[in-house]
Amino acid sequence: MTDKQTTDTETTDKETTDKENPTDTENTNFLYPFIDAEETDAVALLTDLAESARGKAAESARLQRASLDEYATQIEAAGQQMAQRFLRGGRLYTFGNGGSSTDAATLASLFSRPALGRPLAAWSLAADTSVVTALGNDVGFELIFSRQIIAHSKSVDIAVALSTSGNSDDLMTAIVEAKRRGLLTIGFAGHDGGRMAVDESFDYCFTVRSQSIHRIQESHAVVGYRLWSVVQEHMARRSSQPRAAASGTGATR
Template sequence: MKNLIQQSVNDSITVKKEFFSDNIENIESCASIMAAALKKGRKILLFGNGGSAADCQHIAAEFVNRFRMERKPLAAIALTTDTSVITSISNDYSYEDIFSKQIQALGKKGDIALGISTSGNSPNIIKAVRQAKQMEILSVGFSGNNGKLKQLTDICFCVDCDTTARIQEVHILLAHILCDLTERIMFNE
């Protein structure tokens, strides 16, 4: 068991080191874009399935409440949380529409749509990103190393790994870094 534990830790560290080394400038740029949008009164709309849905809630909470510093709340909404909306859309239309219809209802030009899909191929994520593009909403994707999300989003962070757990571990660290940088940019720390 100890060897399995150490292997998981080593694998996670290796994947993170490679990802952040390859994406450091893109991360800095994305944080600047997020800060600029939030300064203009825009919002971040987050969406994903399963563990990625939980990450969306987590990230939205970091923006709305605070991450590291005491500051005013920042506008972020996890589109994964309203069960009445999600189930009614799924029932009346399809599961593929649960995020795209919410983007239609809540999104405005200048907002940021952040979709998370470890496969990069989740149909409801893809449809939501396409909807965001039609509305001139900047799209950011968090994915694994494959999938359509890479080609569809304005900014895509692709983790070069085939293990879902390692991809998700990078995604949450990436989200924390983006929150931290956005706060620092906006509130001059």
């Protein structure tokens, strides 16, 4: 074995070891700074834990308020357009990867099975594992959502993609397809928004400006709830207009 081959092998082994056994060079201090301090005092440890939880809660609340304030106008406009599409028989399709897949399923459930308000047609495209795994195996992972958009959607429908990075290939492929077919396209992104923030295939993109995946997903949930609230408000208003008009006509006569 040559010196170069030996060096390459050692480098590869080191990279593998680093991945399998992460060291403190990955630095988790920003999450739990008291862990590396190796505290043995139970009272001090509990105090640090409580302070850490309060700090995370405060940052989450601040970020949620900031996101709602920044996108108030866009959320109102998007919700109004969604309501119009639902009233015309439109359906909502949500999708994401990993934790964002769970968030997409939660958002779809909020629309389809709300505790209050009007149930609306909504599906998470990651919910059927047999479909997702079949598409991933047969045609490629980047097409698992776009193929479902092709199979099920109509131009009156709505597509919502959720990603903390804003750079997922399978989401971008699906949104481009959805836009081509006339769907209303909405993105939930994080960090600087990535590709989702600049791609013209999105009619709306709500970017939560944080480096923390946890805080991004918490704010995504709040923005999603506000979007649902706007849809419900507009649909209730539209539904009451014919009755009000009829009532007014009757009173005049």
